[in-house]
Amino acid sequence: MQTPTGRIVSAAQELITVIDAQGRKLAVRRLDAVGKLRLFKALGPALAQNEPYLGMALLASSVSSIDEVPCPAAVNEILIENTVRQLGEIGLAAVAQALRPEDPLDLDAAKN
Numbered sequence: 001m002q003t004p005t006g007r008i009v010s011a012a013q014e015l016i017t018v019i020d021a022q023g024r025k026l027a028v029r030r031l032d033a034v035g036k037l038r039l040f041k042a043l044g045p046a047l048a049q050n051e052p053y054l055g056m057a058l059l060a061s062s063v064s065s066i067d068e069v070p071c072p073a074a075v076n077e078i079l080i081e082n083t084v085r086q087l088g089e090i091g092l093a094a095v096a097q098a099l100r101p102e103d104p105l106d107l108d109a110a111k112n
Helices: 004-013 033-047 050-061 077-101 105-110
Strands: 015-019 027-028 062-068
Touching: 004 033, 015 077, 027 033, 027 077, 033 050, 033 077, 050 062
Parallel strands: none
Antiparallel strands: 015 027, 027 062
């Protein structure tokens, strides 16, 4: 039996596979606190405070592979932008959908 903390850690490390509208297979994982900290460092102080840029960077940094080709870690602005370019609007939308938190109050989903 897993503890509540163990369940949270396991969920954070879990890979989610999603197929985007272009048919690409995206492996996605939720960034943990250290992952977010590293992303902020890679972006620098100005970009880390730019909410639209940070939002897209968070989505891109959550992708670990595209069609089973590994994506490099977000260690600088150029790598982040390259991943955003690869994903495009369609890929970013698929990642955002995959990372949406499950709504425990969604009664219709609970019925299915």
